[in-house]
Amino acid sequence: MKLINQLSKETGLPIATIRFYEKSGLFKGQKKKGITTNNYTYYDDEVTEKLDLIRDAKSVGFTLSEIKELIDAWYNKRISKPKKMEILDAKLAQINDKIKELNAVKKQINYLKREVEKYDC
């Protein structure tokens, strides 16, 4: 169980960002029972995993609400197994589409390179 500072170091995300994500409902920390002197929030390894997923998914263009769906499909107990699989499969399809689009953009850029090579003097 770690505090937010350690979580930040492990994930490479700023503390303020982590708090923002937590406030957005992407995960939850816990208050330690029995401690009355402070109000600190503790995080377990699952949160680290979730933050890694958030970071990676964000970097390829998923929005926070898309990522929330993904995380809910992973760990929300009120979602049925078939529904979860459906969501995960939809995300996989979305990723495959993105890869296709990236390859298309790649093609376009290679075309631009040839154009620059040809005409730009």
Place this chain on the structure above:
Amino acid sequence: MKLINQLSKETGLPIATIRFYEKSGLFKGQKKKGITTNNYTYYDDEVTEKLDLIRDAKSVGFTLSEIKELIDAWYNKRISKPKKMEILDAKLAQINDKIKELNAVKKQINYLKREVEKYDC
């Protein structure tokens, strides 16, 4: 030479979005010489190509300023050829990184699927 309405139809982008992109310096239309009755802006096929590139690049997570770089590398005459090639190659590398990250996220989602399959009953 087309008006904004036709450009919108060709690219599938809303007129307001096209105007916003033009205002952001991603491309320029032209005022027709000799016409004094109106103030309409005309666009040539190059603008259509640029908008297609913008649409595709955006859909895979490029920001407008990254896309601006890309377009400048393609058609800004004040940028030297080697510099252009450098920018285009950097973009290609960025795309390859994105593809790698997408494959990583794909892996993660497949892991989630196995987890759901195993433990979620």
Place this chain on the structure above:
DNA sequence: ATAAAGTATGAAGCATACTTTATACTTTAA
């Protein structure tokens, strides 16, 4: 000729995703 549709422009509004600030309390290290 006139109503509907298209174009131009500036400004305001909005959603997403943070980031910064302010304030206050807690823990830790010298």
Place this chain on the structure above:
DNA sequence: TTAAAGTATAAAGTATGCTTCATACTTTAT
């Protein structure tokens, strides 16, 4: 023991990328 560093919370501020609105003029179709 006290100054520095860490934590919590709410609220305001910022950047990006649009979208909507208001107003006004132009073109097109009937």
